[in-house]
Structures are given as structure tokens and as C-alpha cells.
Amino acid sequence: xGFIDEFKEFAVKGNALDMAVGIIIGAxxxxxxxxxxxxxxxxxxxxxxxxVNFTDLFIALDGKxxxxxxxxxxxxxxxxNYGLFINxxxxxxxxxxxxxxxxxxxxxxxxxxxxxxxxxxxxxYCRETIPLAAVKCPHCTxxxxx
Numbered sequence: 639x640g641f642i643d644e645f646k647e648f649a650v651k652g653n654a655l656d657m658a659v660g661i662i663i664g665a666x667x668x669x670x671x672x673x674x675x676x677x678x679x680x681x682x683x684x685x686x687x688x689x690v691n692f693t694d695l696f697i698a699l700d701g702k703x704x705x706x707x708x709x710x711x712x713x714x715x716x717x718x719n720y721g722l723f724i725n726x727x728x729x730x731x732x733x734x735x736x737x738x739x740x741x742x743x744x745x746x747x748x749x750x751x752x753x754x755x756x757x758x759x760x761x762x763y764c765r766e767t768i769p770l771a772a773v774k775c776p777h778c779t780x781x782x783x784x
Contacts, residue, residue, distance in 0.1 A: 668733070675728045695721025 648654055676693075684690040696707045697718040704710035710717050758767045764778035773782050 667736070668729075671729055671732050671736070675725055675732060679728060679732075680725060692721040692724050695719075695724070 680692050684692055694706045696710060697720065698704055698710050699716040699718065702713075702715065704713065704715065707717065707719060707721070757770050759770050759772075760766070761768050761775040761778060761780060761782070763780040764775060766775065766777040768775055768777070768782075774780070775782060
């Protein structure tokens with residue numbers, strides 16, 4: 639089998655297609671989470687913490703003061719953007735929580751495997767466990783054919 643044939647077989651297998659769909663949905667979900675954090679969660683959190691805009695939390699490494707991160711970047715100042723880092727951590731926590739909930743629900747929907755068929759039985763006379771096919775109890779020597 640040639641390289642092209644192997645690649646075709648790999649590309650059309652269910653696993654590769656499922657992975658591609660998962661990546662596309664994951665990217666769309668990431669955009670939703672980013673918007674949720676940036677537009678819904680961070681504004682009230684900033685208001686609660688004293689009207690803080692997390693995107694403007696930064697340290698200019700050149701020692702100058704800038705009114706916003708955009709102004710510092712426009713001036714070409716090197717910055718440590720810890721406010722954006724906080725946003726990224728919150729994004730991660732939301733994604734991790736969502737994945738945890740989805741996996742938990744999927745695991746709850748899975749059927750438990752059927753228990754294996756018993757291969758032992760109890761002797762009706764001495765109550766010891768014996769092989770299912772036994773015709774005589776090895777413990778009390780009772781005849782089990784009846």
C-alpha cells in the first residue's frame with residue numbers, strides 16, 4: 639500500500655473525522671468562552687473590585703506611566719500584561735468546568751457493563767462455594783446430582 643493510499647485510509651476513518659469535528663467545535667466553543675469572560679464576567683467583576691478594567695492591568699517595563707495598555711503598546715513600551723493573564727486563567731477555568739460537566743454527563747449515561755455470569759454455586763448442604771459444574775461437593779462429599 640502506497641503512502642497516498644495510507645493517507646486516504648487514515649483521513650476517511652471515523653477517528654480522524656471525529657477529531658476534526660471536535661477541533662472545529664472546540665474552536666467555536668473557545669470563542670464563546672472568550673466572549674463570556676471578556677464581555678459578561680469581567681465587567682461586573684471589575685466593577686465589584688473598584689471599577690478595574692482587567693485588560694488595562696499591566697506593568698510598563700520602561701518605567702513610564704501609560705493610561706492604558708493600548709497606549710503603552712502604541713508607544714512600543716515592553717509590558718507585562720497580568721490583566722490579560724487573569725482573563726486567560728478565567729477562560730481556562732470555565733472551559734475546564736464545562737468539559738468536566740460534559741464528561742461527567744457522558745459517563746453517567748454510559749451503561750454499566752453486565753456482571754459476568756457466575757461460575758460458582760453454593761452447596762445446598764454445607765453452604766460452601768463450589769464450582770458450578772460440580773456433581774459432588776468437595777467439602778462435605780454430598781451428591782449434587784439430584
